[in-house]
Amino acid sequence: MIFAQTVVIYFSVLINFGFGISATKAIANAKYDKRKINEIVSAVYILKAFLFVASFVIYIILLFTVEVFYNHMFLFFISFFATLFEFLFPQWYFQGVERMRYITILGVCSKVLFTLLIFIFVKNSSDYVLVPLFNVIGFLVIGVWSLYILVRKECITFRRLPLHVLKVYLYDSWPLFLSAASIQLYVNANKLIIGSFLGMRDVAIYDLGEKVLKLLKVPIRMIGQASFPSLARNKSINEINRYLLVAMALIMFCLSLVNIFSKDIILLLAGPNLLDAEIIVRLLTFSTIFIVISQFMGNSRMIIFGFHKQYSLVISISVLYFIVSTFLLFIINKLGLVALTLNSIFVEVIGAFLMVLFCYRKKILFS
Numbered sequence: 001m002i003f004a005q006t007v008v009i010y011f012s013v014l015i016n017f018g019f020g021i022s023a024t025k026a027i028a029n030a031k032y033d034k035r036k037i038n039e040i041v042s043a044v045y046i047l048k049a050f051l052f053v054a055s056f057v058i059y060i061i062l063l064f065t066v067e068v069f070y071n072h073m074f075l076f077f078i079s080f081f082a083t084l085f086e087f088l089f090p091q092w093y094f095q096g097v098e099r100m101r102y103i104t105i106l107g108v109c110s111k112v113l114f115t116l117l118i119f120i121f122v123k124n125s126s127d128y129v130l131v132p133l134f135n136v137i138g139f140l141v142i143g144v145w146s147l148y149i150l151v152r153k154e155c156i157t158f159r160r161l162p163l164h165v166l167k168v169y170l171y172d173s174w175p176l177f178l179s180a181a182s183i184q185l186y187v188n189a190n191k192l193i194i195g196s197f198l199g200m201r202d203v204a205i206y207d208l209g210e211k212v213l214k215l216l217k218v219p220i221r222m223i224g225q226a227s228f229p230s231l232a233r234n235k236s237i238n239e240i241n242r243y244l245l246v247a248m249a250l251i252m253f254c255l256s257l258v259n260i261f262s263k264d265i266i267l268l269l270a271g272p273n274l275l276d277a278e279i280i281v282r283l284l285t286f287s288t289i290f291i292v293i294s295q296f297m298g299n300s301r302m303i304i305f306g307f308h309k310q311y312s313l314v315i316s317i318s319v320l321y322f323i324v325s326t327f328l329l330f331i332i333n334k335l336g337l338v339a340l341t342l343n344s345i346f347v348e349v350i351g352a353f354l355m356v357l358f359c360y361r362k363k364i365l366f367s
Contacts (some may be wrong), residue, residue: 004072004132006188011055013184014357015086018176022169022302027096028229034155041093041150042159052087056080056248075129088143100227106146175312176303179281181347182312182319186347190340191195193326200302202337205277208270209284209341214298216254216288223247224295227269232304237367240363251288258285285340290348297355305364314358318351 023044030036059080063069069076094102117134150156191210195203227243258265262278270277302311325343329335359365 004076004083006191007076007182008079008082010084010181011187012061012083012192013177013180014055015048015051015083016177017047017051017170018178018180019169020092020180021176021299022173022308023092024096024228025232025303026169026172027093028098028232029192031097031142031229031233038157038159039165040162040169041090043161043166044090044092045158046161047166047170048087052083058327065182072354075223078136079132080141082132084136084143089121089146090138093154093156094146095225096229099154102146102149103225106142106150109145109189110142113139113141123156138302139205172308173246173300175308179312179315182315186319186322186344189322189326190344194333194337194340197335198331198337204270205274205280206284206337208266208274208277209280211269211343212258212265212281213288216251216258216285217291218236218290219250219254220247220292220295223250226299228300228304233298237301237364240296240301241366243300244292247292247296250287251292255285280337280341282344283338286347287345290352292346293352294348294355297352299358299363302355305362307358307362308345310358311355314354317354318347321350322347336340 023040027037028039030040063073063076080168089106091103094100114134116135118131121134122130161209172176191206194206197289223243223246227239231243259282263275264279266277266281298311298314302308302314304314324339324341325336329339329343356365
């Protein structure tokens, strides 16, 4: 099931195509221009519909040509429809017009529905195929609900758009898509490498570390999402730096708690069998310091000031480092769990350093 989810993540990135950032910025800049907002929403949904259909066709081909897909066809087929979340849910719109309450309400409702279905229908391990099915049901419900809000509450009118207009929006998101795809490449690659060369126990240890890391990323993402529309409109370096300091202070506090209570966190999430994951949990969560820097140097600074291609280049350089360094670890026979974890931290360090350097040279680091 984890492998199916990993594959689907790549298709979700394709369907998103960077609109999560580019469309949010466009909506924020056109907040009081209803005609322009209707155009943006229409363009994004038309392009996402095309990408969803293309992804589905590719995925069906994989189902019938790749053995592991074919042997677990129902699981992989159902798992694909988790991409409906990327297709239907207009988080980029709600974020751009600063209606964050819709994101919170719909997200909570989806999780509650999913949890209830799991508790009611999943009784033993043989019911594992129901998990992605209930996940899809939750995404479908909030997707349709969010479309209703768009049309009825927000008064969005969908329009047919000429091809040259769609090309503009697609071109604008292209560097951001490359960046997102590159990030997912190295984020998910480590688990595949660990599973292939080290074993499933090490995968479980690394996966636990990633779970704690994802929890720490939540406040970073929330601050980034909540501040992005205002930052995109005002382009105030002082305002960006204030949010950076707030996020950094919060993360330092969270890191202190993780280091103090790391054993208790592991016992809570995985039980006593994975207590040796403590070093991996501490190492991976340490990378959040550099993730905060990247957030407010990249998404919340370089993107806002129009340096999309340069942002994509920084991400590409970081991923190239990951590929080369991982290959070298394999060549010198040092492909261990700690080495791969440290390598993933260095990827974040390099990305953050290059972004800071670029912002300094372009005089957008300080006002």
